[in-house]
């Protein structure tokens with residue numbers, strides 16, 4: 336793992352820096368590359384544009400680690416509103432939810448109760464809105480799976496995320512395949528100890544391919560698993576394309592997923608080739624930790640952002 340990655344992930348946890356950044360106009364200008372807006376209206380407009388370009392969406396109201404029941408309730412309410420707006424606007428979008436945003440730090444029961452409210456509302460929508468539970472740092476992995484498995488029996492419109500960098504993930508994927516639930520497969524965005532996660536990219540990539548192969552195998556197909564391949568890695572994407580072609584798997588039996596603002600060219604290319612592509616669209620005022628994790632993934636983004644900020648801030652430039 337690179338030092339830069341460690342630095343950015345450590346900075347993502349700094350509350351004072353987060354407070355400073357979220358009140359700073361220049362920092363917000365930079366973050367807009369990855370964040371669709373601060374309000375639901377702005378985000379819905381972005382979803383419309385993405386849909387018009389053939390891209391599906393999953394919506395994330397930014398926020399994590401709330402420390403009071405009132406904040407957890409407010410975050411859940413925001414999702415209820417987003418579900419109403421998704422259906423009223425007639426856009427093609429699911430939602431992605433972080434359990435710490437809806438009270439996981441206050442206990443499993445709080446997050447589970449909030450998620451149940453969201454799932455009930457999402458299931459009532461016509462058609463139902465799909466709810467994906469994001470996976471956070473390893474302190475939460477076991478509890479997140481626990482809540483998912485408890486609710487999966489009651490709701491069809493819920494899915495979870497698995498992280499290829501964790502050693503445990505092959506076992507988690509077996510359990511998901513057994514219940515016919517297709518996870519979003521990602522590499523993993525947090526700083527984890529070598530005792531639980533592969534530190535080297537080559538090992539994480541190899542794990543990703545093993546897990547992808549498993550998600551497309553005969554048992555997974557029989558059980559109706561619909562995998563979401565979440566990566567911007569061209570080598571993995573090419574491998575998946577070749578693998579599904581070889582196995583005669585339809586292009587509508589799975590989807591690729593990428594983050595808003597990352598590899599827009601590749602997103603469009605995959606749509607043009609007839610693959611399903613879903614974009615993860617975050618919005619809201621609590622964008623700081625999410626943004627820092629994006630910089631951690633690709634420190635070159637820092638130079639890109641500095642360059643574009645300098646040009647934006649030049650006298651006479653439009654902001």
Ligand SMILES: Cc1cc2nc3c(=O)[nH]c(=O)nc-3n(C[C@H](O)[C@H](O)[C@H](O)COP(=O)(O)OP(=O)(O)OC[C@H]3O[C@@H](n4cnc5c(N)ncnc54)[C@H](O)[C@@H]3O)c2cc1C
Nearest residue numbers: 469470496521522523524565566567568592593594615632
């Ligand atoms: C839809 C979606 C949902 C996700 N949900 C979760 C989640 O719930 N939990 C979690 O831990 N992680 C999540 N992630 C993040 C994921 O774990 C990785 O940190 C992130 O996707 C970077 O890994 P990569 O697979 O793109 O490959 P990498 O090996 O990091 O990158 C491969 C190539 O992709 C491009 N690229 C990658 N990141 C960027 C970037 N930020 N800016 C520009 N180019 C970039 C570069 O060309 C790079 O060489 C999600 C990712 C996606 C796409």
